[in-house]
Amino acid sequence: MNYDFNAIEEKWQSYWGQNQTFKAENNSDKEKFYVLDMFPYPSGAGLHVGHPLGYIASDIYARYKRHKGYNVLHPQGYDSFGLPAEQYAIQTGQHPAITTAENIKTYRRQLDQLGFSFDWSREVRTSDPSYYKWTQWIFIQLFNSWYNKETNKAEDIETLIAVFKLAGNTGINAVCDDTTEEFTVADWSAYSDTDKQEILLKYRLTYLAESEVNWCPALGTVLANDEIINGVSERGGYPVIRKKMTQWSMRISAYAQRLLDGLGKIDWPQPLKDSQTNWIGRSQGASAIFNVNGHDAVIDVFTTRPDTIFGVSFMTLAPEHDLVAKITTDEQKAKVEAYIEATAKRSERDRMADVKTISGVFTGAFAEHPFTKEQVPIWIGDYVLAGYGTGAVMSVPCGDQRDYDFAKHFNIPIPNIFKGVDITEEAFADKEKVVITNSDFLDGLGQKEASKIAIQTLETLGQGEGKINYRLRDAVFSRQRYWGEPFPVYYVNGMPQMIAAEFLPITLPEVEKYLPTETGEPPLGNATVWAWDTKKNTIVSNDLINHKTVFPLELNTMPGWAGSSQYFNRYMDSQNENAIFSEEAINYWQDVDLYIGGSEHATGHLLYSRFWQKFMFDKGLVPKDEFAKKLINQGMITGTSAFVCKLGIQPGFDKEVAFSSNEINRLNHVFVSLSKFEELKGMPSLVIELEKQLSDFFLAKYDSKLTTFRIVLADSFTIHTDVSLVDSSNQLDIQGFKKWRPEYSEAEFITEEDGTFKVSREIEKMSKSKYNVVNPDAICEEYGADSLRLYEMFLGPLEQSKPWNTAGITGTHSFLKKLWRLFHSDAESSFLVSEEEPTKDAMKTLHKTIKKVEEDIETFSFNTSVSTFMICVNELSSQKCTSRGILEPLAILVSPYAPHIAEELWEKLGNIESVSTAPFPEFEPSYLVESAKEYPISFNGKMRFKLELPLALSKDEIEAAVMAHQKTKDQLQGRIPKKVIIVPGKIVNIVG
DSSP: OOOOHHHHHHHHHHHHHHHTTTOOOSSOSSOEEEEEEOOOOOOTTOOOTTTHHHHHHHHHHHHHHHHTTOEEEOOOOBOOOOHHHHHHHHHHOOOHHHHHHHHHHHHHHHHHHTTOOOOGGGOOBTTSHHHHHHHHHHHHHHHTEEEETTTTEEEEHHHHHHHHHHHTTTTOOBOOOTTOOOOOHHHHHHSOHHHHHHHHHTTSSEEEEEEEEEEETTTTEEEOGGGEETTEETTTOOBOEEEEEEEEEEOGGGGHHHHHHHGGGSBOOHHHHHHHHHHHOEEEEEEEEEEETTSSOEEEEEESOGGGGGGOOEEEEOTTOHHHHHHOOTTTHHHHHHHHHHHTTSOHHHHHHOOSOOOOEEEEEEEEOTTTOOEEEEEEOTTSOTTSTTSEEEEOTTTOHHHHHHHHHTTOOOOOOEETOOTTOGGGGGOTTOEEOSSGGGTTOOHHHHHHHHHHHHHHHTSEEEEEEEOOOOEEOOBOOSSSOBOSEEEETTEEEEOOGGGOOOOOOOOSOOSOOTTSOOGGGGOSSOEEETTTTEEEOGGGOOSSSEEEBOOOBOOTTTGGGSHHHHGGGTTOSSSSSOHHHHHHHOSEEEEEEOGGGTTTHHHHHHHHHHHHHHTTSOSOSSSEEEEEEOOOEEEEEEEEEEEEEEEEESSOOOOOHHHHHHHTOEEEOHHHHHHHTTOSOBOGGGHHHHHHHHGGGSOTTOOOEEEEEEEEEEEEEOGGGBOTTOBBOHHHHHHHSGGGTTOEEEOOTTSOOBOEEEEEEOOGGGTOOOOHHHHHHHHOHHHHHHHHHHTSOTTSOEEOOGGGHHHHHHHHHHHHHHTBOTTTOOBOOBOSOOOHHHHHHHHHHHHHHHHHHHTTOHHHHHHHHHHHHHHHHHTTOOBHHHHHHHHHHHTTTSHHHHHHHHHHTTOOSOGGGSOOOOOOGGGGSOOEEEEEEEETTEEEEEEEEETTOOHHHHHHHHHHSHHHHHHHTTOOOSEEEEETTTEEEEEO
């Protein structure tokens, strides 16, 4: 019977689905184990072979834990809101829901095809109203909460209102906006309802505020920092500018210290922890207040080096700082406005990364030094960001390299307050023992002592205080998109009101266009039925808005990370219509035991999810304040990209010739085969070596008397080509390339001498945009899912990146065929397993395999398990083992890695239940204890034969056994040896 992997895999995938083999119960006598993958965004391209890497690893572990007797939850779903589907809707007019459903169908087919043991009964889709109902619900809980610094947790907003009614806010120790003013009980009573709501917004954990955002005009939406690459949108490569907008924000900064502290109790990769630590950015120092001359305004700065305050020679504000417009003088206004406009075109990430460019403008205004009362000029510079700290810095050029470079560039005085220290030295800040001089009352002090006294003096003067600062900013939570969770918010007199939870979900309305409106409103501004009737508690036509009982709804939608910030909890009870999850479910599952996903989510999803989890813990909704005990970042599978070499060229003649735009375009569509490209690269000009292939096109169109024709090499570069158009010898299918890229249908191709066109190769991230993806469908069709699963694990350690090579999969496929033959008669190809007792050698092979595989799975060393399986099958084949006592546990061992073939063999062994229900084989050390040793028997140092003897024999017994052996007698031929050297357990050497 041949190994028909296609039929076998289809059979067992159908069986698992029909029998819900991997469905987990919300309560069980078994110990729970929750294995989770970061759920995928279902793109139109489907999966490539790089995507399943983490899924295979988690599936192996989930299956292993089932074998070990755990009740395993291993769910899957889809992060199905997102910008790509919306962009496709803009281009085609097709509703994103239709596109998303089609993409999910493809993903589900591919995931099932790979044999994953997901509990599909718990599937979630973030774009499903039954799911985002609970995302909206959590948003309402955040809106109705504030952060109490005394109790160090979130509390209900009603408790804050009660305090305001009794004592105002003077005694409240809460996280709130920096602009929050103090008020008394009498003030609170006198405030209008709108005034009170505005004040409460300064305390709520989700709130409306004007903030600087990354605005992409072409996409018509705000982008997160991680959605911008090199100053343009990751999606589409469109320009991004900085813009002030009123946005919903999440007060994640309230949890900054707890987010730091929590890293100490979770088993996550240290590099990821370091990323979050740096992103949160805790620093200790002081706030200092500089009064602005001629204005009723102050500049509040935070510094980690208050000891350097006497070195301040200028202030630098972020160009977006609120004070800039107010304090800029008339003489400087034009320059300042031009600079601000230019800065708006640079993303925050670019500004942070750019340490070489020095730019700024003087506002014309001055501040007063809090100690010396000297005049300090106020500049703006784009190296200061409005969203970090206070958006202002006290610039100390004698202590900071960037301040120094700025001061030198603009000829600003540079006072040196450090004795014996070169002020241009970048390492200055690391020297804690520098002595301060020429700085009034700090003279002669070291850094720590001087900082302490500087803070005390600021506090005495009322010009500042000691402070702990965090770089972590509140997270903008609004997006100007259609395809996202609608906010459960309507507006009365411009103030946000929450829709009662019992009327959720608020579902997306139908719109004709998915672009922003002509007046610049988000796409939901195109909806004609998008108003809230407070009497009927339902969505009604916009025509009914009367601002009495019918009010406008929020036009923004939530960001992509909204739905992924609590999906791991929803999986615990995903079909519950009455609650986000039941107490029974949350108290049983508690948290995620193993989470596998990419490190690129370190400061996005993983940080926001930890914030939401801590909030839900504060509200008593979850039992743990960290949602995942252990996290593993899988490496990526890279692809081998292919590049065609392209020239940008210009024609040159011995007299002036006019070229049409079409002809110039053709000149710049010249491709050169790899070896010729290497020869030409870097040459300033190229004499008519190319004339043979180009002259027919050009010279025929002009005066035939032209005798000089040369081509100036203006540029050279490479572009990706689809790897499917390149063969194993790196030869490009030119006609296929032209068909694939019609814009190059008339391009010229400079080939090798033999007429072939060669491309270059490079290992890169596997990506649709690089045209180097390998589709798992084709791999499964040719080799089977089990071969693919084994191969991806065999490539190398889970956490490391490794290159894909389709040719390599033949090795794991051959192994599976050999495994199949182990259970079948070679002669008749029929199933053949005997009931005979296993041999000692077979038991040794089995138990060393059990030991190694269990150790490997527990340490996530899946690649070495595959090698162990190969060794095991080779040894058992050599031993001609057919014993059920060996082959049955072997099927269980293989099952987590290659579940389809394991299920088939398990069934053939006569078992009725799925192999996934079988206990994991137990390792018995005694089978690896050697009871005998095969001694090499040497004569005068030369080994002549081997003899197996019990290890328990003494030296005398060993000698007696060897000397009595016939082969020894044959070697000695009656001679008496001078001596017999015996090393027990190692060698026997007969001398003489």
